[in-house]
Amino acid sequence: MKLTVPYLGHIDIFLNAMARKIGPEFVFPPKTSSRTLLLGTKYSPESACLPFKFILGNFIEALEKGADTIAMITDHGPCRVGMYDVVMQQILKDLGFQFDWIAMDDTRILGDYLLRFNRERKKRGVSLWESLQAIRFSWKKVKLSESVERMAQKARPLEVKRGETTRVLTDSLRWIDEASNFRELSQTHQQCLEKFNRIEKDDTQNPPKVLITGEGYMVINPHANQDIERRLGEMGVEVARTVWFTTQITHALHLDLFNPKSKRKAIKASEPYLKHNLGGECNASIGYPILFKKEGYEGVIQLLPFGCMLEAVAKNILVKVSREYDLPILTFSLSENLSETMIDTRLGAFVDLLQQRRGRKRNR
Amino acid sequence: MSLRIGIPRALLYYRYFPFWKTFFETLGFEVVVSRPSHWGIIERGFKFADDDTCIPMKMAFAHTIDIKDRIDLLFLPRLLSVDGKTCSCPRLAGLPEMLKYSMSGLPAILDPYVDERHRNSSLFHSFSEMALALGKSPKEIKQAFQKAESAYELIQKRMEGGEKLPDLFEDVGKKNQTSQRDLSRKKIAVVGHAYCLYDPFFNFDLLRILEEAHASVYTQERVPKEVIDSEIREFGKDIYWDSGREILGASLHFLRSSEMEGLIYLTCFSCGVDSMIEPLVRHRAAENGKTLYLCLMIDEHTGATGVLTRMEAFIDLLERRRRRR
Numbered sequence: 001m002k003l004t005v006p007y008l009g010h011i012d013i014f015l016n017a018m019a020r021k022i023g024p025e026f027v028f029p030p031k032t033s034s035r036t037l038l039l040g041t042k043y044s045p046e047s048a049c050l051p052f053k054f055i056l057g058n059f060i061e062a063l064e065k066g067a068d069t070i071a072m073i074t075d076h077g078p079c080r081v082g083m084y085d086v087v088m089q090q091i092l093k094d095l096g097f098q099f100d101w102i103a104m105d106d107t108r109i110l111g112d113y114l115l116r117f118n119r120e121r122k123k124r125g126v127s128l129w130e131s132l133q134a135i136r137f138s139w140k141k142v143k144l145s146e147s148v149e150r151m152a153q154k155a156r157p158l159e160v161k162r163g164e165t166t167r168v169l170t171d172s173l174r175w176i177d178e179a180s181n182f183r184e185l186s187q188t189h190q191q192c193l194e195k196f197n198r199i200e201k202d203d204t205q206n207p208p209k210v211l212i213t214g215e216g217y218m219v220i221n222p223h224a225n226q227d228i229e230r231r232l233g234e235m236g237v238e239v240a241r242t243v244w245f246t247t248q249i250t251h252a253l254h255l256d257l258f259n260p261k262s263k264r265k266a267i268k269a270s271e272p273y274l275k276h277n278l279g280g281e282c283n284a285s286i287g288y289p290i291l292f293k294k295e296g297y298e299g300v301i302q303l304l305p306f307g308c309m310l311e312a313v314a315k316n317i318l319v320k321v322s323r324e325y326d327l328p329i330l331t332f333s334l335s336e337n338l339s340e341t342m343i344d345t346r347l348g349a350f351v352d353l354l355q356q357r358r359g360r361k362r363n364r
Numbered sequence: 365m366s367l368r369i370g371i372p373r374a375l376l377y378y379r380y381f382p383f384w385k386t387f388f389e390t391l392g393f394e395v396v397v398s399r400p401s402h403w404g405i406i407e408r409g410f411k412f413a414d415d416d417t418c419i420p421m422k423m424a425f426a427h428t429i430d431i432k433d434r435i436d437l438l439f440l441p442r443l444l445s446v447d448g449k450t451c452s453c454p455r456l457a458g459l460p461e462m463l464k465y466s467m468s469g470l471p472a473i474l475d476p477y478v479d480e481r482h483r484n485s486s487l488f489h490s491f492s493e494m495a496l497a498l499g500k501s502p503k504e505i506k507q508a509f510q511k512a513e514s515a516y517e518l519i520q521k522r523m524e525g526g527e528k529l530p531d532l533f534e535d536v537g538k539k540n541q542t543s544q545r546d547l548s549r550k551k552i553a554v555v556g557h558a559y560c561l562y563d564p565f566f567n568f569d570l571l572r573i574l575e576e577a578h579a580s581v582y583t584q585e586r587v588p589k590e591v592i593d594s595e596i597r598e599f600g601k602d603i604y605w606d607s608g609r610e611i612l613g614a615s616l617h618f619l620r621s622s623e624m625e626g627l628i629y630l631t632c633f634s635c636g637v638d639s640m641i642e643p644l645v646r647h648r649a650a651e652n653g654k655t656l657y658l659c660l661m662i663d664e665h666t667g668a669t670g671v672l673t674r675m676e677a678f679i680d681l682l683e684r685r686r687r688r689r
């Protein structure tokens with residue numbers, strides 16, 4: 001079995017680590033490129049949402065690389081992600097690919113997953129202890145990957161040499177991916193910290209803080225959102241984001257009770273504006289800006305991929321949140337034909353707005 | 365004077381109006397419906413609604429603007445799930461908020477919330493709560509609800525029998541005049557969301573065009589619920605959207621029947637539900653090969669002539685096929 005899955009942040013680092021310890025073999029699609037999107041757009045229904053097109057493109061490229069099994073989360077609405085499985089299978093089969101499809105039902109995540117995992121484990125003759133260790137190790141790797149990403153979000157607006165942070169981040173992620181045991185991983189951790197410390201920074205700056213919220217696939221995957229975080233960082237902005245691999249997993253497993261900024265808390269915060277949970281990231285997209293405003297964030301960018309129904313609802317409600325919390329919110333509609341200049345112009349205008357607001361406050 | 369309750373002529377109006385009207389009128393309220401769509405009304409709504417939404421939602425904005433100054437209460441129920449299994453499109457569920465936050469001067473909104481997937485939520489429960497708050501007694505409410513249910517069922521029956529919306533709504537008692545027993549008529553099935561099918565402004569009077577071309581038009585309401593259920597079971601994927609499930613089930617049924625010569629899927633640009641269901645229908649239609657299939661997508665640039673030409677071409681093709689047989 002050569003398994004592939006859709007990108008979800010550093011899921012590749014997680015699964016690579018698992019694969020090396022206990023299997024099964026993973027085939028990752030190349031990082032999303034213009035070819036990915038071209039393929040996705042060509043074979044997707046015209047009105048499909050942008051994440052559909054990306055993921056279909058990812059799958060095509062993974063199948064080309066030799067994957068023979070696709071695993072993907074499914075749910076029961078109202079977002080259309082629960083329909084991806086039938087529609088994508090039909091498209092991929094029509095293209096002549098042969099593969100198995102594993103639909104992982106999010107409501108039966110524990111039962112379904114664990115049973116399947118256990119079966120696979122036995123087949124490969126891996127002991128339970130080894131498996132648990134492998135999960136722990138892989139989880140630790142993702143945690144570390146996410147924390148270096150956070151370091152990069154903080155360092156980037158202060159860096160003196162453009163691009164240095166991004167280089168350090170890329171190196172760090174590679175080292176983390178390569179570490180093969182706990183000892184190596186803690187060495188890597190030290191190494192990353194040092195590298196980040198050594199980035200030359202201009203500490204006199206007080207960068208504006210911006211939160212990126214919105215549809216999950218777009219927020220979590222920099223290669224899908226045209227590197228909006230890096231662009232903002234290089235414009236002198238400190239960025240935070242709402243969706244991470246670990247937060248999605250802990251939320252699904254109900255393990256995030258004590259996290260002050262969990263998805264659950266964000267959903268709760270959205271209640272005065274949207275009484276009922278509509279599903280997807282909709283309510284969290286509305287609630288997170290409120291949580292982050294309280295921590296001094298000065299602006300919010302909502303990523304709304306073309307066709308996303310839930311984020312379109314959130315967009316209208318965020319207008320109200322923006323007004324009541326005096327918090328500038330930019331809804332960024334992403335589509336297939338968004339040029340880099342267009343992105344930079346819009347982000348630039350937003351950053352200018354934030355700076356002006358600071359100026360005004362100071363003068364008062 | 366009795367309270368005036370406003371219902372925008374959009375979205376779920378095209379399905380549940382008989383229910384709502386009977387319910388409110390039995391309780392002694394006055395029901396006000398926005399005027400039938402025409403450009404003057406729609407244009408204003410389009411300016412208000414944002415670009416990331418679908419045309420039917422924008423039309424709901426427009427119809428709300430049309431009545432908001434003539435009513436005391438605006439009725440926008442949130443029917444997330446009325447059968448305990450399927451759910452509505454998320455846009456519909458978020459409509460009250462979307463309206464509230466993007467325009468001012470709205471009257472108070474009645475938005476009973478129904479999600480029968482949860483144990484303690486039911487249509488009856490939410491409607492009674494709403495009516496209790498409006499000062500009605502439990503007994504009155506129960507009677508009105510039962511009456512509303514039978515009005516709704518009657519309409520469903522009549523639609524199964526071939527009568528069509530929205531003529532049916534205007535006067536619940538009126539008898540259908542056109543009999544379509546003419547055997548030479550072409551049988552064409554048309555599927556899509558009720559508000560796409562039955563708003564002649566939206567679809568440039570598609571159903572009339574077809575009937576004038578001597579076609580008998582079959583819509584998804586002709587297909588009994590049990591048939592839809594069994595089609596979906598056989599299809600093998602439990603479709604969770606109420607509308608999508610119905611459209612797919614009915615389409616599969618129409619494609620199976622040897623009598624149906626054509627199938628038209630009427631959709632609008634950027635409908636999330638259709639974007640996943642239409643490819644499935646298209647695929648089946650191609651596999652089956654005997655029914656002529658057309659997906660008619662309406663967007664903001666679609667014009668009446670465009671629709672007319674495509675329909676003429678479609679009917680021509682049907683006729684040529686007939687002659688060949």
Ligand code: SF4
Pocket residue numbers: 309418419420421453454455456557607632634635636637638
């Ligand atoms: S089902 Fe489609 S047309 Fe209807 S509200 Fe939802 S997106 Fe719009």
